[in-house]
Amino acid sequence: MGAVRGCNLPEDLFYNVDNNVWAKREADGNVSVGLTSYACSLAGEIVSYTPKKIGKAVEKDKSCATVESGKWVGPVKTPVAGEVVAINDAVAGKPGTINKDPYTQGWVVKIKPANWDADAATLKSGADALAAFEAKMQADNFKGC
Amino acid sequence: MSAASRTSWRLIDTGLRPAAENIAINRAMLEARQEGLIPNTLRFLRFLPSALVGYHQCVEQELRTDYCTAHGIAIQRRVTGGGAIYFDETQIGWELYLDRRTLGTADMQEISRRICEMAAAGIRRLGVDARFRPRNDIEVDGKKISGTGGAFEGGSILYQGTLLIEFDVEKMLRVLRIPAEKLSDKAIASARERVANLKDLLGTSPRREAVMQSLARSFAEGFGVEFEPAAEMNFAEREKFHHALAEIDHPDWIDLVSRPLSEAPLVEGLHRTTGGLLRVALGIDLPKNRIKQAWFTGDFFVNPRRMIVDLEAALRDTPLDELHSTVDGFFRSYPVEMLQLRPADFVQTIENALASLAGAPLPMAGGAPS
Numbered sequence: 001m002g003a004v005r006g007c008n009l010p011e012d013l014f015y016n017v018d019n020n021v022w023a024k025r026e027a028d029g030n031v032s033v034g035l036t037s038y039a040c041s042l043a044g045e046i047v048s049y050t051p052k053k054i055g056k057a058v059e060k061d062k063s064c065a066t067v068e069s070g071k072w073v074g075p076v077k078t079p080v081a082g083e084v085v086a087i088n089d090a091v092a093g094k095p096g097t098i099n100k101d102p103y104t105q106g107w108v109v110k111i112k113p114a115n116w117d118a119d120a121a122t123l124k125s126g127a128d129a130l131a132a133f134e135a136k137m138q139a140d141n142f143k144g145c
Numbered sequence: 146m147s148a149a150s151r152t153s154w155r156l157i158d159t160g161l162r163p164a165a166e167n168i169a170i171n172r173a174m175l176e177a178r179q180e181g182l183i184p185n186t187l188r189f190l191r192f193l194p195s196a197l198v199g200y201h202q203c204v205e206q207e208l209r210t211d212y213c214t215a216h217g218i219a220i221q222r223r224v225t226g227g228g229a230i231y232f233d234e235t236q237i238g239w240e241l242y243l244d245r246r247t248l249g250t251a252d253m254q255e256i257s258r259r260i261c262e263m264a265a266a267g268i269r270r271l272g273v274d275a276r277f278r279p280r281n282d283i284e285v286d287g288k289k290i291s292g293t294g295g296a297f298e299g300g301s302i303l304y305q306g307t308l309l310i311e312f313d314v315e316k317m318l319r320v321l322r323i324p325a326e327k328l329s330d331k332a333i334a335s336a337r338e339r340v341a342n343l344k345d346l347l348g349t350s351p352r353r354e355a356v357m358q359s360l361a362r363s364f365a366e367g368f369g370v371e372f373e374p375a376a377e378m379n380f381a382e383r384e385k386f387h388h389a390l391a392e393i394d395h396p397d398w399i400d401l402v403s404r405p406l407s408e409a410p411l412v413e414g415l416h417r418t419t420g421g422l423l424r425v426a427l428g429i430d431l432p433k434n435r436i437k438q439a440w441f442t443g444d445f446f447v448n449p450r451r452m453i454v455d456l457e458a459a460l461r462d463t464p465l466d467e468l469h470s471t472v473d474g475f476f477r478s479y480p481v482e483m484l485q486l487r488p489a490d491f492v493q494t495i496e497n498a499l500a501s502l503a504g505a506p507l508p509m510a511g512g513a514p515s
Binding site for chain 1: 200257280295298402
């Protein structure tokens with residue numbers, strides 16, 4: 001398990017570091033998308049979650065869900081293009097699940113990717129991702145999760 | 146830093162507008178800031194009478210829509226978070242559109258705190274003791290005078306607040322579906338204990354220009370910049386504004402979040418103690434199993450009196466299964482004198498209100514709890 005400044009960042013996931021999101025190719029070919037533990041730490045407890053509807057086409061780096069924490073509203077930007085095939089009912093009932101377990105229970109949407117290989121090539125994983133997060137945290141003047 | 150070398154930000158007053166236009170400008174300016182089409186900006190704005198829900202709220206659950214429609218009060222959805230508010234010509238809105246890097250931190254609560262402290266300093270220049278109350282309010286002696294909220298898009302943020310110059314508390318109670326008691330003199334008096342406005346505090350309404358100037362000076366000092374007034378939005382903003390207005394001035398946007406009224410019951414609880422009668426009106430979010438809002442009244446004695454509103458603030462959005470720990474935690478760190486009243490009495494009052502939910506038909510249909 002990778003970590004930077006106390007924030008868990010599993011090395012087997014694919015990250016868009018600027019947008020603070022991860023993607024994971026599942027066995028059925030679909031891609032789970034979620035917020036990083038770093039994003040959760042910056043946001044504070046997430047209290048609302050409105051995903052795009054199932055069947056909706058989403059563009060890479062555009063919003064696939066909107067979340068709210070501490071009266072701040074913002075988009076979750078999907079790192080892969082495709083079609084929303086699942087939204088997370090457990091998160092809808094308890095949005096704080098995203099903070100508690102951002103990489104498993106707290107996934108935001110599942111997407112049927114339009115072109116996984118091409119999108120994945122633009123994302124970072126492993127040591128590259130950890131180094132990029134360290135640089136981002138430095139720029140954000142972030143003390144730690 | 147000398148004035149000559151200070152960074153210049155833009156100041157714009159978009160005047161009195163209908164809610165849909167003001168919110169379309171939110172969208173337009175945030176996008177324009179994100180795309181680098183406008184500089185960091187302080188905007189002042191005013192509203193024709195409007196009832197505004199937060200981005201994730203449901204209009205039916207938050208507003209008395211019949212009353213709004215009958216009285217020409219526009220209903221709109223903000224792009225920012227937080228709760229429903231009533232906004233009219235007697236209030237001023239202030240908004241900052243900033244590149245996040247300006248703030249030196251990415252922590253959202255820290256950003257809220259910094260901006261609210263600057264706004265509070267601006268209000269203090271007018272002669273009232275305004276203070277930031279975590280997480281998002283500015284208050285004077287426990288009474289809220291400014292509520293705030295934000296939105297972000299990529300590396301840019303919009304942070305906005307209200308400021309009550311005068312305020313019609315009774316109208317607010319009629320517009321919002323809040324857990325007030327029936328619209329009695331008592332409910333209005335009770336609301337007045339929770340909301341402050343500049344006219345009541347100063348004995349006279351300050352001039353609008355003076356209010357804007359005070360806020361602008363404090364933001365300028367807080368950020369170490371100077372403001373350069375702009376007469377109107379630039380071309381790119383106006384284009385974006387017209388595009389956004391078509392989306393926002395539409396029922397699909399206003400009803401973007403729609404949930405059954407039965408999922409947001411209003412209930413009331415009573416608890417007799419040796420120290421007096423405690424009464425609570427609660428708004429509940431059933432699917433999330435949370436207290437949305439609590440409102441305590443009664444004939445008990447506590448000192449300071451503002452303890453009650455601070456407890457209400459602590460209870461906002463509390464999961465029901467964390468009720469005990471939230472109340473215990475609050476009293477552990479809050480010095481208060483209570484006459485024959487214990488922290489557990491507040492928990493019991495809430496539990497009595499919640500008991501009316503179990504098995505009973507849910508209180509429905511926009512009525513205040515009785």
